Amino acid sequence: MSSKVRVRFAPSPTGPLHMGGVRTALYNYLFAKKHQGDFILRVEDTDQTRFVPGAEDYIIESLKWCGIEPNEGQGYGGDFGPYKQSERKHLYRQYVDQLIESGHAYYAFDTAEELNEQRELAKSQGKAGWQYNSITRQYLKNSLSLSADEIKQKLDEGEPYVIRIKLPRNEEVRFYDEIRGWVVVNTANMDDKVLYKSDGMPTYHMANIVDDHLMEITHVIRGEEWLPSAPLHILLYQYLGWEAPKLAHLPLILKPDGNGKLSKRDGDRLGFPVFPLEWKDPKTGDISSGYREKGYFPEAFVNMLAFLGWNPGTPQEIFSLDGLVEAFSLERVGKSGSKFDPEKTKWYNQQYLREKSGEELAQLLKPSLSFDVSDEFLAGVCELMKERALFIQEMLEDDYFFEAPQAYDEKTIKKKWKDQTPEIITELTSRYEQLEDFSAKKIEETFKSFLAEKELGMGAVLPNFRVLVTGKGMGPSMFQISELLGKEEVINRLKTGLERLEKQKA
């Protein structure tokens, strides 16, 4: 009896989606598609204090840009909604009550201040890591330590309370992690986590378990930061009498230099985006750069992300999304954290840039253009430029394609412009004028036979030809550039350039 695979990506709308989060979403997506399953987006907004406007839309748009859209969930609908936890608030209480009735949870009336005092006290005695557990709960204010009357009175008076899980003192909790294998933790090292907050909202732990169960999630694929709380979740499933989904904890993405989790700061410091899309902080107005705005292709970004912690076991490194789906498996996900490499990301982008035709690139570029140019011409520019570019916007960096040069590269002039150059150029120009078919091939033939006739080397003429037409000392093939610009334009540029340079000399 194999039920349909259902996985979920469950971010909190507390800010822009970090690329680590995108990778988690990606792996979930790949796993779902690989097994003809469902990929669900659930928004975990149980902490109202951390809500950031715009974050939810940002998450949805990011996934969309990456091409890893959920087929069910917040913004997509489905039979298991609502998909936002704040809208599911009414669902959780009954399960918490069930836990209380079965003796697996209890009321606790201690205030945050009181608990902080306990922690401070423990700390001052040299004991870090104070816990609300099977020992300490005996002398704290909760429904296990207080009398029935006291409890009733507090509840009747409306005194704020939380509900905590009641953990056994010394019991081994074990679970099989699809990536790490068996993990064993003793409840003696765990604490009685809050399941239900005094504001009437469940905590992550409770909401997570209830929703995963109700939404019939079969596999939980999430970041390694959740590994320590996995035993708690296992216990919760057990106490609720539910079958736990399979768990897989992904290794973290680390900063490129030094150690530690990749953070927004690292991107700012080292000059690369950590977010898929640009994000403007609604409070501070600060802008964080995004891969999309930097000119990365979503395919390249996704390809790079997929390989950060996973590999197909073959030398192939370039994969389309469908290819990734085909090749993906949880078994080939590594156990250790991966340092992010911005250089390799650029390389991925370059690979995708090359695969695109001039026409495709032209279409992508067109919306950002501030001047008029034909599709055909723009495609020609892209065709010439793409071999030497990493990013699509570099196609437009050489403005000589769109207007005659105003200045001429001094280094080239100094090195290559000789006394006899004007004469050579003048004659070359007239040869070009006689050309009927101004194609790259013909231009090159004309140019080369001219050189042979005059017994001149490439180096004596081509750089000057280039600098007059483009103003630059380097670039793509001059013959192809010439064909693209057209006979009239090339001849014009040669003539006016020659004039200007001679005037300068005089």
Next chain:
RNA sequence: GGCCCGUUCGUCUAACGGCUAGGACGCCAGGUUUUCAUCCUGGUAAUAGGGGUUCGAUUCCCCUACGGGCUACCA
């Protein structure tokens, strides 16, 4: 501090006990090119340390070191 997870070239990684530890990025050198880029060829560089188990360990076990995560009425 406690608990958990991890550790192969600078980086991403391959090698599911058995060839000179392979590939990719980067870097360096040579070639191609009018030039830059591309491209081609070559080079650089790793099993954290120590014990076991074994005929044989990158691979299995233990210890140490180092790194990371968690340790909230945050997710």
